[in-house]
Amino acid sequence: MTLNNAKSLWRRSLRPSKPELSRNMGQDIPSLSTEPITLAVIGCGQRGNAYASYALQEPTACKVVAIAEIRPKTRSLFAQAHSVDKTLVFNSWQELHRASAETIKTVGKRLADAVIIAVHDQMHLEVVLAFAEQGYHILCEKPMSTNMDDCIKMEAAVKRAGTIFGMGHVLRYSPYNAALTQIIRDGDLGPLINVVHVEPVGYYHFAHSYVRGHWAKEEDSCFSLMTKSCHDIDILCHWLSPNMPSRVSSFGSLRHFRKQSKPPAAGTATRCLECPYEKDCAYSAKKIYLDRVANGHKSWPVSPIVDGVPDIESVEYALRHTKWGQCVYESDNDVCDNQVVNLEFDNGTTASFTMVAQTSLICQRQSRLHFAFGEIVGDMTDFTVTDFRKGLVKKYSPKLEGGGHGGGDLGLIRTFVEAVRTGRQEILGTDVSDVLKSHLTVFAAETSRREGRVVDCVAFERGAREKVSA
Structure with missing residues (x-):
């Protein structure tokens, strides 16, 4: 997607009830409107889908209008499910952020009212800081960050922005x-x-x-x-x-x-599909993933190990060639x-x-x-x-x-x-x-x-x- 495309689409979709950006972007609070809150989803995996599903259940409450996801099949499926215009489908959060900066600069509007941040934990700080600075309301998946200093920095950034902040403390x-x-x-x-x-x-x-x-x-x-x-x-x-x-x-x-707990019957095997003990192992990757997809189960925990909709071929490939097929006693956890x-x-x-x-x-x-x-x-x-x-x-x-x-x-x-x-x-x-x-x-x-x-x-x-x- 190009910035010009993003600008063009956003101009067409501006809602007249929304106020223009003030100098303090954190004070740009939407008026009480019957129009749905617009969302940009950054990270379209399990957690991003969990939150975004509300837009499909209650389309009058909120709507996903932009996404950023590095995995091509996952990105395509998510965009299709939410009918996201192709000009607002991005390969990375940085691309989405640049497009947002351009629309803020040229037409005084963000790409959405709020962002859902569901990327890997160690990325939370940089993404929150970037979009807080642009005045977005933010829902961030837990945890805030993976180190204490960054959590404190995030608090300061959100306070400066003055926007709504939610954390994935779902309990x-x-x-x-x-x-x-x-x-x-x-x-x-x-x-x-x-x-x-x-x-x-x-x-x-x-x-x-x-x-x-x-x-x-x-x-x-x-x-x-x-x-x-x-x-x-x-x-x-x-x-x-x-x-x-x-x-x-x-x-x-x-x-x-850990390796000390490895059953002797497993011998020198490092992968479940090659292990003589696999049928008796509680933690067999074949049982956890391959047997499930063979029985028609395509959601968690199978879905995160492949890009796109899991099937027997893609899951078996993952078990033979990626960490998902490793012996739990031979892993580097x-x-x-x-x-x-x-x-x-x-x-x-x-x-x-x-x-x-x-x-x-x-x-x-x-x-x-x-x-x-x-x-x-x-x-x-x-x-x-x-x-x-x-x-x-x-x-x-x-x-x-x-x-x-x-x-x-x-x-x-x-x-x-x-x-x-x-x-x-x-x-x-x-x-x-x-x-x-x-x-x-x-x-x-x-x-x-x-x-x-x-x-x-x-x-x-x-x-x-x-x-x-x-």
Whole structure:
């Protein structure tokens, strides 16, 4: 696509109800209009699709008008699904950004109201900074970034822009967690004393994402507590807000997915399709990918390993020639497959969180919340409330919605779109500084694990901010 094409198309699609860019682009908030919020999607993989699907479900609420994606087949399929004009289909976020700069310069309009940033984690900072500077409202997939300094820089950039900012902490937005949070806020069970929260990642999920996948090595991404579980720490902080974490300790390791754990029967095989032990291996790539696609399953976890719609031929090629077919005991992964985090909040409330790979449940969190006069026990689908004083036990089964994370994906994008439509950050129930604080708690927990000490969260944040400002 050329910049001239982008300008031409955008001139044709300008909406007269939208204000011109002010000198402070962050103040360019759309008026309350019945027209759909326009979105540019940067990264059209699993997460980009998860959020953009809302535009297909509710076309009067939002519309995808521009995309950037490096993979040609994935890019083409996404553009086709959303009927994106070919002049607004870009091969990279840089191309989209340059086209946006040109339209801002020549006609005083951005290409869209908001951007969804769903690229690899280590790219989040540069993309957020670029589009925040242009005054876009931003929904960024978790985590903010893969290092603490960049997270602090992102907060500063978003504050300068003054635009709506959403983070992919999707647990907050599921019907289940919304209902549970409301009971906490109502206070009928008294003060919250203790929380026990477990994330069972799932044996093949961990093998897919954190042994063979994009998040397997810390130097290429980040530690697994951040990449997998930052929104679990966030939901704990959300439940206990306005109280803040004061101290944290953590323990964990890469316990199983290493060469020492390789079954002797696997011998010297380094790939599943060549392994004599494959039929008996829980983590067989043939079972996880090839058998699934042979049975007609073409979504996650099969879809991320190929460009375009997976079939037997493309999946088999990936298993023979790429990391997706490697033995999990012969891979170069180094992130923890089990970790516990203990938190003390500034009001004395305590919380514990466990992340573990070796489970049959796939990300179906289990929580126990203990109050002065009752408790809540739940599993992301149903939760039971017990009132000690009244002797009452009541089961809640919030209506499940489509999409991932128990409807949390849909809940987040729907809430973000409404925040953009109204120009009200508070609709999201959080802001960039709140997001940063929960991320800093995750960094503090990992510091505890590495250094073998209890970390003071307040001093930790102060030190992190001083380091960046210096």
